[in-house]
Amino acid sequence: MIETKTMSLAEIEDLAFRALVAAGTTEDNARPLAVATAATEADGVASHGLAYIPIYCEHVQCGKVDGTAVPAITQPRPSLVVADAATGFAHPAIDPGFESLMPMARAQGIAALAVRNSYNCGVLGYHTGRLAQAGLVGIGFTNAPASIAPSGGSRPVVGTNPFSIAAPGENGEPVIHIDQSASAIARSEVMKHAREEKPIPVGWALDADGNPTTDPAVGLKGSMAPSGGYKGVGVALLVEIMAAALSGATLGIHASPFSGTSGGPPKTGQFFIAIDPEASAGEGFAQRIADLAAAIRDQENAHLPGDGRRTKRADAEKNGVRVSTATLARIEAFTG
């Protein structure tokens, strides 16, 4: 039984903000991260919500992320924004980037934001969802230190590299909202099993020679299994090309780890594309998205990506979120 305390979304944002600032983050940088933390808790993704705040604070203190960084925004071409996160948090670089990106996508039809010298961006779907709320189709890519080996190989070359797409409906809320990594399972699940000394199922991870393993410690020294074999590697490569190669960020093979305190800033990247559906599809876009969503929702037990988080979000806005008291204790070590 995990002890929990119910908190409102405003309380969660405030707590995250105070902890980040106490650890040495500027208020300008702490705010967007605190807002995202509350939204992530609302969506029911507890693993990337308040539980991450002590890690963020530790990373500010050890210099893995620069809490005082000032992101630099440039516009090298009419449809392209580049945000240099300056080894700071991703969120305060994405915020001004999106301020340029959104009107640009409407004017140009399609536009992109490349983020470099960045850091773990938390839940990728949080960012694409904001583009959908602005009436745009939002697509996102973010790379991570290498943990997946190529087909036929055994040494990691790409991270668990998620992609996300959010397609807006009539009211601007995302109707179809996909956010998935390229690995069969999240790396954090294998780490959790290692901490608890539990075996992992076959198909989650591979040993250093590329063979299946049920030992999580062996898997962490080997590689993560891609989802769907070589096609999962293909998705991870797509993301690596977008988020690292095209963003001018650091490849997963060269990046320092996201976890722990050593190695300095990972300097990984994000790439976002925003498209105005009215420009490319005319008036039929919302109907097509509604028809596609209905074809899935009409089947009993079928799962439409995005519905789970939406249901949780509605509940959280009304009733708040239950947060582990152990997590709160770790955060209060920073807020004092």
Next chain:
Amino acid sequence: MIETKTMSLAEIEDLAFRALVAAGTTEDNARPLAVATAATEADGVASHGLAYIPIYCEHVQCGKVDGTAVPAITQPRPSLVVADAATGFAHPAIDPGFESLMPMARAQGIAALAVRNSYNCGVLGYHTGRLAQAGLVGIGFTNAPASIAPSGGSRPVVGTNPFSIAAPGENGEPVIHIDQSASAIARSEVMKHAREEKPIPVGWALDADGNPTTDPAVGLKGSMAPSGGYKGVGVALLVEIMAAALSGATLGIHASPFSGTSGGPPKTGQFFIAIDPEASAGEGFAQRIADLAAAIRDQENAHLPGDGRRTKRADAEKNGVRVSTATLARIEAFTG
């Protein structure tokens, strides 16, 4: 033992062109399809090369595709080209679309081509490869009649919907070139097993209730298994949003079949994105792509997507391609 005849790429293009024109395709429409057919044979993708020409010819004759269509190109926004294929072939709509898209991507940083009222575009990677040859990162999506069911459901809602990305190197040839469908296996493989009355492995297809089957006929009436379970459905939905919803094309749930002669034009779509790597990444792009490719090629037996087709292409340009004489006989039924 299959009887074959060795043909040069020029001979393949010429044969494809003559058959298409004999079936009622205008020369303007036949040429880009014939060029693509030769390139597809060169890449070793025989299933989508000359073997498709009798099907294309039959589809022109039955009206599933309009061989005399004149595509309409518009530019609704500065970074967006829309090609209405007018129920003709995809290739003659993509050709003038790319002529606008390529300089637009260089000027704007990123640009897109939406293709609607279209048809099966053959090998998707052929098109993205052309963008890479122009020094751009090319991304492509194309939708197909629904054959994959959602997670937890049993009725198809999305097609085997491939995506492709081609990342250029220093010399403009694609270095990393991914082209993969969202299903565990191509639907044509299941159809082949059905014709040959051979069982299919578990994991290729599902029956009408969503249960695994080894009977290809049952699988064809049920659904194709997505690659990697729900994450394969997610990739297929990404492609459906781009190629159909955003292009203003017909959703896979509403499209007539690509195979057979009934149902009229499928009116499905394509969506291409072209990005100028110099604009978003500066000078480091080619080095990053080279580093990523080397990390894969340096591992014995590891597979870099694109290397297989590149090797075959080099051989085909020198030595020609061996073509099944049975296929040639089917084509010669049209050329007379």
